[in-house]
Amino acid sequence: xxxxxxxxxxxxxxxxxxxxxxxxxxxxxxxxxxxxxxxxxxxxxxxxxxxxxxxxxxxxxxxxxxxxxxxxxxxxxxxxxxxxxxxxxxxxxxxxxxxxxxxxxxxxxxxxxxxxxxxxxxxxxxxxxxxxxxxxxxxxxxxxxxxxxxxxxxxxxxxxxxxxxxxxxxxxxxxxxxxxxxxxxxxxxxxxxxxxxxxxxxxxxxxxxxxxxxxxxxxxxxxxxxxxxxxxxxxxxxxxxxxxxxxxxxxxxxxxxxxxxxxxxxxxxxxxxxxxxxxxxxxxxxxxxxxxxxxxxxxxxxxxxxxxxxxxxxxxxxxxxxxxxxxxxxxxxxxxxxxxxxxxxxxxxxxxxxxxxxx
Numbered sequence: 001x002x003x004x005x006x007x008x009x010x011x012x013x014x015x016x017x018x019x020x021x022x023x024x025x026x027x028x029x030x031x032x033x034x035x036x037x038x039x040x041x042x043x044x045x046x047x048x049x050x051x052x053x054x055x056x057x058x059x060x061x062x063x064x065x066x067x068x069x070x071x072x073x074x075x076x077x078x079x080x081x082x083x084x085x086x087x088x089x090x091x092x093x094x095x096x097x098x099x100x101x102x103x104x105x106x107x108x109x110x111x112x113x114x115x116x117x118x119x120x121x122x123x124x125x126x127x128x129x130x131x132x133x134x135x136x137x138x139x140x141x142x143x144x145x146x147x148x149x150x151x152x153x154x155x156x157x158x159x160x161x162x163x164x165x166x167x168x169x170x171x172x173x174x175x176x177x178x179x180x181x182x183x184x185x186x187x188x189x190x191x192x193x194x195x196x197x198x199x200x201x202x203x204x205x206x207x208x209x210x211x212x213x214x215x216x217x218x219x220x221x222x223x224x225x226x227x228x229x230x231x232x233x234x235x236x237x238x239x240x241x242x243x244x245x246x247x248x249x250x251x252x253x254x255x256x257x258x259x260x261x262x263x264x265x266x267x268x269x270x271x272x273x274x275x276x277x278x279x280x281x282x283x284x285x286x287x288x289x290x291x292x293x294x295x296x297x298x299x300x301x302x303x304x305x306x307x308x309x310x311x312x313x314x315x316x317x318x319x320x321x322x323x324x325x326x327x328x329x330x331x332x333x334x335x336x337x338x339x340x341x342x343x344x345x346x347x348x349x350x351x352x353x354x355x356x357x358x359x
Contacts, residue, residue, distance in 0.1 A: 028256065030244055030294040036227035038285065039278035042244040042293040043235055050258035050338040055128075056104040057265055058112050059160045066102035069155035071095075071117050072137070096121060096140050096155075100133040105313075105333055109266070109341060111168035111273065113143060113209055116155040120144040120209045122163050122180070124171040126329035126341055128314040141171045141180040143208040158209045162269040164277040165245070165253045167208065169345050173325050184208045190280025195220040212276065224275035225268075232267045236260050242342075243270075244293040247278050248285030251296045256342040258331075300326050300344070314340075323347050 027047045033040040061067025072095040096114060100106045106129040113122050121140035129136055143163065163171075167187055170179035188211045192202045198216040211217060241263055242256035255270060257263045302321030309315045312332055319326040327343045 028241075028297055030290055030297055031238070031240070032290050033246070033288065033293070034228065034231055035287070037224065037278065038248045038282055039224065039227075039274060040246040040249075040288050041228060041231070041274070042246070042288075042290065043231075043238065043240040044242040044244060044254070044256055044297065045238055045240050047241060047256070047258075048338070049239070049241075049260070050336070050340075052257075052259045052262045052340070054104050055107045055262065055340070056100075056102050058106070058108055058114075059157050059269075061100065061102060061106055062155065062157055064102075066100070067106060068099045068101065069114055069116075069138075070097050072097055096138040097135045098129065098133075098138050099135050100129045100131065103131050105129065105131050105331075106133075107340065108138075109162070110172045110327070110343070111163045111165075112269075113158040113161065113163055114138075114140065114155050115158050115209045120158070120207055122167065122171050122208075124175060126316060126327065126343070127310075128329070128331060128333065128340070130313055130333075139175075141175075141177055143167065143180065143184050144210075145181045145184070145206045158212065160269060161212060162266075162273040163208065164273045164280065165345065166277060166280070168273075169347075172327060172343070173345065173347075187211075187276070187280050191217055191220075191276065194279040194282070220279060221272050221275045224278060225271045228271050228275075229268075232264060236264065244297055245274050245277075246288035246293065247274075247281055248283050249288050250285060250346075251288050251293055252277075252346050254297055254342070254344040256297075258338050258340050262340070296324075296344070296346075299324070300342075302326065 028044050029046045031043040031045060033042045056066070058067065062069070096117070108123055108127050108129065110123055110125050113120060119142050122143045124139040124141055164187060167180065167183050170176060170183050185206070188202070188206070188208060191211055192198060195202070195214070195217045198214045202211050202214055202217065205211060212221070239260055241258070241260055242254065244251060245253040257266070299321060300319065302319040304320040306318045307315060309332070314332055315330045317328045324344060324346045328339050329341045330337060330339050
């Protein structure tokens with residue numbers, strides 16, 4: 001990142017701080033965008049800095065073996081003595097079971113893709129799993145229509161990647177399997193057009209993960225993400241905790257975390273998901289401005305609110321507004337209560353329906 005951009009970020013942070021003195025303010029402030037091609041990222045600063053060092057990520061847990069994921073009905077050997085868990089007759093499309101054997105609480109984010117088993121799935125909701133947990137039933141959606149044969153007994157996390165916003169959206173907001181499949185088909189078609197060198201390997205699979213792991217696709221996504229990889233160092237300097245995302249001049253998404261450290265842990269996954277979204281949605285558009293991004297972030301209230309709570313562990317809230325949804329995950333673990341992750345999406349209703357293969 002060049003010195004001019006660093007100076008712009010620092011100046012913008014100072015201006016936001018001075019503007020807040022002596023007057024009512026919003027918790028978060030949006031800084032000027034960093035734009036490359038059709039993708040713009042507006043850094044987000046402000047809010048209290050929480051201590052998130054104890055939170056374990058899915059990637060860390062799977063790599064170390066402390067977190068185990070398996071198909072429903074395949075729990076034998078994973079249940080601790082004295083623990084009862086309802087058994088099922090076999091694997092199910094929208095169910096996976098996870099056990100956290102770590103001494104640390106596990107953070108799961110909606111949009112993280114779990115590969116392996118009878119098909120690849122995307123996690124549908126944010127949640128915290130306590131340390132040394134009993135088996136939990138994950139809320140997942142298939143992102144690989146057509147396969148129901150075990151490819152591997154080992155579950156991974158799509159090379160530490162995350163589903164792009166247009167695939168995360170139907171899993172989080174609609175919680176509808178058919179909509180997830182429709183958006184996967186559209187995303188796969190879009191990336192095939194953006195990376196034609198991928199050839200038959202892309203066109204011959206329905207798997208979102210396999211398409212995104214194609215070497216030519218990875219190269220294409222990395223070429224976009226490279227414009228922002230070094231931005232993380234400068235975001236830390238100004239205490240940024242997230243970004244507002246605009247594609248083709250249209251503000252579509254925001255991710256905000258409880259700390260700069262937590263943003264850093266997820267940065268590589270997030271920036272590649274935004275890059276994939278920009279590649280699959282290339283069109284003529286204007287330029288999103290800082291004021292519009294701030295307005296988008298300020299509008300966190302709505303007309304309907306649904307809250308789910310696991311006492312002593314987490315609280316998850318979904319707010320529905322005018323053409324947007326806001327999702328917040330708060331930690332209720334011993335220590336201070338705080339918002340771990342906030343995601344806001346505008347409805348992406350311009351994806352045409354597609355016929356997909358079912359079982």
